[in-house]
Amino acid sequence: MNPITYVEVTVSTSTAASEAVSGILMDLGAAGTQILDRADLPDVDHPLHDWELMDQSVIDAMPEDVLVKAWYPEEEAPVLREKLNARLSLLRERGGVDPGPLKVTLEKAENIDWAENWKKYYHAFRAGKRLVIKPTWETWEAREGDLVVEMDPGMAFGTGTHETTALCVEMIESHYRGGSFLDVGTGSGILAICAGLLGAENVTAVDIDPDAVQTAVENVRHNGLEGKVTVLEGDLIKGLDASFDFAVANILAPIVCVLCGPLFAHLTPGALFVCSGILSEQEDTVRQALEKAGYRILEVRHKKDWVAFASLRP
DSSP, X not given: OOOOOEEEEEEEEOTTTHHHHHHHHHHTTOSOOEEEOGGGSOOTTXXXXXXXXXXXXXXXXXXXXXXXXXXXXXXXXXXXXXXXXXXXXXXXXXXXXXXXXXXXXXXXXXXOOTTTGGGGGOOOXXXXXXXXXXXXXXXXXXXXXXXXXXXXXXXXXOOSOSHHHHHHHHHHHHHOOSSOXXXXXXXXXXXXXXXXXXXXXXXXXXXXXXXXXXXHXXXXXXXXXXXXXXXXXXXXXXXXXXXXXXXXXXXXXXXHHHHHHHHHTTEEEEEEEEEEEEEGGGHXXXXXXXXXXXXXXXXXXXXXXXXXXXXXXX
């Protein structure tokens, strides 16, 4: 059976009216909507601005207008446009907020199997000598000794393909030798899960974003590590009163520089700290911050434009 042919409906609107427009599209039969809004990107005053690895290309690709998108079978298009315009007119007449232009466009989206199309971008791959990152829906012929991390790549918090994540996975595999483990800025939970599979019995994973926390909890469950990995919502290490034998932070270089000093007090003597999210031109700055905080740098690895450090807390 050929996939159904769809039309993509896009409504240009405002931030204030985007949820109302989304509701209208859902009322007209959409299974879901997508809202593209620059206002959703963290600004310099938002705590997520300091945590997230945000590529400038993501920002540049965002439309100037707020766009709300939905998809419908092509056969519904003629009646759909009429109903949608009527509902949007009522929204404008109701007042209260500026709904923006409320321009409607319909474009043909041919032969897309919406349930499966996104999966083509994510495949299992070897992230280290033993660790394998595998989407939950793929199979993998494991070699003896392989540790397979089951990830749900439908969530947008990291699947291990970014160079910084890959560097951290390699560093953890090379240097982790047991003991309690802290993952600061866990995102999808991938690094905490790697630690659990490598034998860590006491893993704490922290993220400031509640959606990331939920994603990490689900991925921990996929890997059967509920008894070993605890996922917490929090701002860096604020509120943590434990000490750890190993810590990892795959965030941004300026935050690594801020974090490494306070983290030092939460590490046991002889503990290791792996950090990445560091561009090549930031390497010297991070090195100086680590050494000033009292760490002894054991290893530096590079992958394309990115750098990772493994440092010892004496």
